[in-house]
Amino acid sequence: MKPFTVHSGLVAPMDRANVDTDLIIPKQFLKSIKRSGFGPNLFDELRYLDEGQPGEDCSGRPVNDEFPLNFPRYAGASVLLARENFGCGSSREHAPWALEDYGFRCIIAPSFADIFFNNCFKNGMLPIALDAEIVDGLFQAMYANEGYALEVDLPNQLIRTPEGESIAFEVDAFRKDCTVNGLDDIGITLKSADAIRHYEAGLRQRAPWLFDVIGSR
Amino acid sequence: MAGKTLYDKLWQLHLVEQRDDGTALIYIDRHLIHEVTSPQAFEGLRLAGREPWRRDANLAVPDHNVPTEKAERAGGVAAIADPVSRLQVQTLDENCDAFDIVEIPINDRRQGIVHVVGPEQGATLPGMTVVCGDSHTSTHGALGALAHGIGTSEVEHVLATQCLIQKKMKNLLIRVDGQVQPGVTAKDIALAIIGEIGTAGGTGFAIEFGGEAVRALSMEGRMTLCNMSIEAGARMGMIAVDDVTLDYVKGRPYAPSGEQWTAAEAAWRDLHSDDDAEFDRVVVLEGAAIKPQVTWGTSPEMVLPIDALVPGPQDFEDPVKRSACERALEYMGLEAGQAISEIRPDRVFIGSCTNSRIEDLREAANVVRGRSKAASVKQVLIVPGSGEVKAQAEAEGLDKVFMDAGMEWREPGCSMCLAMNADKLGAGEHCASTSNRNFEGRQGFGGRTHLVSPAMAAAAAVAGHFVDVRELIEGAA
Ligand code: SF4
Numbered sequence: 001m002k003p004f005t006v007h008s009g010l011v012a013p014m015d016r017a018n019v020d021t022d023l024i025i026p027k028q029f030l031k032s033i034k035r036s037g038f039g040p041n042l043f044d045e046l047r048y049l050d051e052g053q054p055g056e057d058c059s060g061r062p063v064n065d066e067f068p069l070n071f072p073r074y075a076g077a078s079v080l081l082a083r084e085n086f087g088c089g090s091s092r093e094h095a096p097w098a099l100e101d102y103g104f105r106c107i108i109a110p111s112f113a114d115i116f117f118n119n120c121f122k123n124g125m126l127p128i129a130l131d132a133e134i135v136d137g138l139f140q141a142m143y144a145n146e147g148y149a150l151e152v153d154l155p156n157q158l159i160r161t162p163e164g165e166s167i168a169f170e171v172d173a174f175r176k177d178c179t180v181n182g183l184d185d186i187g188i189t190l191k192s193a194d195a196i197r198h199y200e201a202g203l204r205q206r207a208p209w210l211f212d213v214i215g216s217r
Numbered sequence: 218m219a220g221k222t223l224y225d226k227l228w229q230l231h232l233v234e235q236r237d238d239g240t241a242l243i244y245i246d247r248h249l250i251h252e253v254t255s256p257q258a259f260e261g262l263r264l265a266g267r268e269p270w271r272r273d274a275n276l277a278v279p280d281h282n283v284p285t286e287k288a289e290r291a292g293g294v295a296a297i298a299d300p301v302s303r304l305q306v307q308t309l310d311e312n313c314d315a316f317d318i319v320e321i322p323i324n325d326r327r328q329g330i331v332h333v334v335g336p337e338q339g340a341t342l343p344g345m346t347v348v349c350g351d352s353h354t355s356t357h358g359a360l361g362a363l364a365h366g367i368g369t370s371e372v373e374h375v376l377a378t379q380c381l382i383q384k385k386m387k388n389l390l391i392r393v394d395g396q397v398q399p400g401v402t403a404k405d406i407a408l409a410i411i412g413e414i415g416t417a418g419g420t421g422f423a424i425e426f427g428g429e430a431v432r433a434l435s436m437e438g439r440m441t442l443c444n445m446s447i448e449a450g451a452r453m454g455m456i457a458v459d460d461v462t463l464d465y466v467k468g469r470p471y472a473p474s475g476e477q478w479t480a481a482e483a484a485w486r487d488l489h490s491d492d493d494a495e496f497d498r499v500v501v502l503e504g505a506a507i508k509p510q511v512t513w514g515t516s517p518e519m520v521l522p523i524d525a526l527v528p529g530p531q532d533f534e535d536p537v538k539r540s541a542c543e544r545a546l547e548y549m550g551l552e553a554g555q556a557i558s559e560i561r562p563d564r565v566f567i568g569s570c571t572n573s574r575i576e577d578l579r580e581a582a583n584v585v586r587g588r589s590k591a592a593s594v595k596q597v598l599i600v601p602g603s604g605e606v607k608a609q610a611e612a613e614g615l616d617k618v619f620m621d622a623g624m625e626w627r628e629p630g631c632s633m634c635l636a637m638n639a640d641k642l643g644a645g646e647h648c649a650s651t652s653n654r655n656f657e658g659r660q661g662f663g664g665r666t667h668l669v670s671p672a673m674a675a676a677a678a679v680a681g682h683f684v685d686v687r688e689l690i691e692g693a694a
Contacts, residue, residue, distance in 0.1 A: 031282065033304065039330040084417065089654065091350060091367060093369040111417060118368065123370070173239070186377045203244070209472075
């Protein structure tokens with residue numbers, strides 16, 4: 001996993017509430033058995049005027065000129081500004097994969113859906129929840145200033161604006177540690193292998209019906 | 218000290234390690250696997266040279282991509298017409314082979330939607346932690362289990378370690394007091410709750426559903442209710458264990474029997490919140506006030522009783538909600554002030570992990586019996602949740618009831634719930650659907666979904682427009 005420390009990037013808007021994972025990456029693209037390559041189909045239904053198909057080359061498709069991510073001024077954006085309850089709906093990790101593949105490293109919104117929020121960290125992307133008013137202020141500033149960029153400093157838990165303001169944000173210590181250092185969760189958990197085995201032995205005593213019923217092939 | 222909630226107890230029972238930073242290692246008893254969210258997880262295991270921690274804790278079943286037409290289905294995996302769908306199902310078969318994981322394959326009689334199959338086979342039991350790479354894993358909470366959806370990285374994590382790194386949620390009690398009227402179902406209760414608290418209302422909480430109206434639900438109804446916890450923003454919803462739970466579980470293929478049953482029953486009897494348990498939030502609904510519900514917009518919270526009028530932007534004070542309403546009306550092709558009962562579905566879908574169990578099909582059949590599909594409705598799909606449900610329905614003659622009415626009786630799978638296979642809506646078409654999500658494009662590009670109960674879907678199918686099902690069934694007001 002790519003470590004996330006201090007990231008500066010152009011900000012782009014996704015200015016609507018309750019953006020669901022179907023909107024982030026429509027289901028026809030879930031049929032891929034790979035983890036990468038979802039970027040061209042991020043927000044597919046909004047970005048293009050036709051219905052996208054998996055495996056299709058998107059470069060020749062009719063583009064929706066009214067969708068902000070297609071505006072030249074937001075090309076190369078890596079910080080997404082969004083509204084409340086971003087990432088609601090299904091648990092598909094294809095949603096963060098698509099955002100990441102497109103080039104986003106950080107998403108700022110007043111609130112996120114739980115599973116999506118969690119999935120972002122697993123992919124080295126940083127979701128930041130801020131007060132709705134602060135997010136609104138960032139929207140205004142971004143709209144007013146072409147080329148509006150933010151510096152996101154995870155170790156210090158600060159967002160620095162071009163106006164010279166610093167906005168503090170919360171992040172849970174474990175996730176911060178993993179994200180800053182690019183650590184693999186599984187490796188960390190396996191350090192507790194003995195504790196897991198110990199727990200399992202107790203469980204076998206207490207609830208033997210949970211074991212060996214389904215078996216293996 | 219205050220007593221414990223059901224969630225507190227389940228959490229405590231599965232705690233492997235509490236860490237100083239507030240996270241905990243939680244043991245997972247059952248991991249359910251389907252073809253969409255697992256390939257990248259198996260790939261991850263392979264790349265890291267890891268093996269599954271405990272094979273017998275896993276059970277796999279393909280559901281999202283399987284065709285539901287008899288002819289296409291008959292040829293098994295190799296006959297799946299869409300090559301991309303076929304590859305996904307094949308990849309599941311291969312991964313289960315390679316990693317020694319038990320799979321219920323496509324044409325096995327037990328195959329079906331993972332959230333129907335788990336409880337039906339006794340693979341999910343009271344007191345378990347149950348996870349699956351699918352957000353509707355909350356369904357299994359109906360058995361008094363701690364069940365929630367996970368992403369693919371976590372699928373890999375569970376495969377490799379049998380644990381998840383979790384933070385404890387807050388406790389939310391949703392109590393539905395009194396009794397619901399005849400014709401009002403678990404689906405209507407679920408939609409009414411979401412209408413009340415919103416799609417983010419449960420974010421950060423574990424929901425427990427309680428109250429007389431919930432206690433009165435069958436297991437099927439309880440699963441419908443817990444299924445939609447995620448639409449209320451909560452990863453998990455659960456219901457205390459009682460006789461209804463135990464009667465349902467007893468005798469299931471993977472459920473304990475004999476002495477083990479006795480021990481299990483004793484342990485499971487404690488799976489309820491203590492009388493003095495404290496919840497962080499309590500929401501109370503009056504069962505008697507809940508009417509059959511229909512969603513009019515593009516989020517499950519955009520829901521109203523059948524006798525209501527479609528709202529307009531001016532009905533919302535919050536500017537974000539106002540613009541959401543405007544956009545939803547445009548997408549749905551509806552006018553503010555129009556009666557919900559005037560909306561005419563082009564297609565009807567009865568199925569999905571929310572409403573494809575035997576009781577759902579019985580409720581729909583009760584409405585359809587002796588009537589036929591309205592001419593204006595192009596297609597009515599009835600998709601049982603599993604092969605077992607299908608067999609049971611056929612034994613009761615329900616398939617005939619539907620087919621005699623001009624409806625299609627299909628093979629089990631997710632089908633038009635998310636339109637990953639050939640079953641989907643055309644652009645601009647309205648659908649009365651018993652599924653759980655009415656997001657833009659969910660049931661097909663440009664498709665317009667209205668979420669309803671099976672009885673309400675059946676009523677719309679025969680009437681040609683939404684109608685209060687209580688007018689069509691005996692014994693209802
Ligand atoms: S029926 Fe629908 S909601 Fe349920 S698992 Fe399948 S696709 Fe998901």
